[in-house]
Amino acid sequence: MTVATPSPSTAVETDTLVNVDDITIQFDTKKSSVVALRGVSLQIQRGEFIAIVGPSGCGKSTLLRAISGITPTTEGSVSLRGDQVVGPRQDVGFVFQRPALMPWRDVRRNILLQAEMRGMDRAEARERCEDLIQFTGLTGFEKSLPHQLSGGMQQRAALCRSLLHQPDVLLMDEPFGALDALTREKMNVEMQRMWRERDMTSALVTHSVAEAVYLATRVVVMGARPGHVVEEFTVNLPRERDYEETMEDPEFHRVAGRVRELLGSASSHE
Numbered sequence: 001m002t003v004a005t006p007s008p009s010t011a012v013e014t015d016t017l018v019n020v021d022d023i024t025i026q027f028d029t030k031k032s033s034v035v036a037l038r039g040v041s042l043q044i045q046r047g048e049f050i051a052i053v054g055p056s057g058c059g060k061s062t063l064l065r066a067i068s069g070i071t072p073t074t075e076g077s078v079s080l081r082g083d084q085v086v087g088p089r090q091d092v093g094f095v096f097q098r099p100a101l102m103p104w105r106d107v108r109r110n111i112l113l114q115a116e117m118r119g120m121d122r123a124e125a126r127e128r129c130e131d132l133i134q135f136t137g138l139t140g141f142e143k144s145l146p147h148q149l150s151g152g153m154q155q156r157a158a159l160c161r162s163l164l165h166q167p168d169v170l171l172m173d174e175p176f177g178a179l180d181a182l183t184r185e186k187m188n189v190e191m192q193r194m195w196r197e198r199d200m201t202s203a204l205v206t207h208s209v210a211e212a213v214y215l216a217t218r219v220v221v222m223g224a225r226p227g228h229v230v231e232e233f234t235v236n237l238p239r240e241r242d243y244e245e246t247m248e249d250p251e252f253h254r255v256a257g258r259v260r261e262l263l264g265s266a267s268s269h270e
């Protein structure tokens with residue numbers, strides 16, 4: 001019997017958490033047919049933070065939804081930890097632009113909703129919930145109702161809810177898009193710390209180039225009609241990033257400049 005010796009590429013592949021392999025997604029309605037994505041391939045390594053930017057309608061949300069299994073692919077495949085994604089997955093966390101909290105439930109009970117939906121062990125869920133409340137700076141607000149919280153606090157609660165089941169990958173679709181500029185900046189700094197401290201493999205869709213480059217280890221630029229990957233940029237900045245220092249770092253300006261150039265030429269072709 002011949003025993004295969006692992007090749008160096010096998011070692012790289014074991015670190016690949018998400019593998020989007022040449023996917024096409026077409027939406028057919030009675031009146032029309034839209035190719036949202038064509039020939040999109042993307043790999044996310046364990047511990048990476050990728051940011052996806054691109055003009056409106058280029059399929060960024062569709063790509064996140066395909067990774068989470070909510071939207072099926074028309075062609076190609078998506079796999080998570082080597083398992084093909086064929087339906088909604090339990091091992092991803094999803095944060096949307098609107099926190100979508102239940103108005104009649106307090107913060108703690110909104111977070112624990114995840115445990116109820118997934119039938120998690122109650123004692124374990126409660127313990128994780130308390131840890132996340134502390135981790136995201138919500139201590140003291142456990143009993144507050146959503147309308148008693150600021151937008152940033154609401155989004156923190158939504159983040160706790162999406163992390164309660166300890167997903168392998170955190171997908172975020174414009175999570176800070178509805179916040180005012182100052183709160184957004186504060187949330188960016190918090191997100192940077194959380195990613196670093198918990199090593200959360202993350203994918204973020206954003207319209208903000210600064211947010212993308214500040215947070216990401218890699219920025220993926222997409223183009224439209226149909227949605228495709230134009231280019232990817234590795235961000236060679238340290239894992240721990242001070243906000244002000246990063247904003248002045250030549251590497252930040254190099255990547256942000258290239259991304260803006262590409263986005264400018266993408267929208268000028270619209």
Ligand SMILES: Nc1ncnc2c1ncn2[C@@H]1O[C@H](COP(=O)(O)OP(=O)(O)OP(=O)(O)O)[C@@H](O)[C@H]1O
Nearest residue numbers: 027028034035036055056057058059060061062063
């Ligand atoms: N469920 C659906 N049915 C039909 N068409 C859809 C559906 N979801 C998305 N689309 C279309 O697919 C294309 C990509 O949409 P998507 O929301 O993924 O883009 P996006 O880059 O996230 O846009 P934005 O930046 O404006 O949020 C658009 O043309 C959109 O109208």
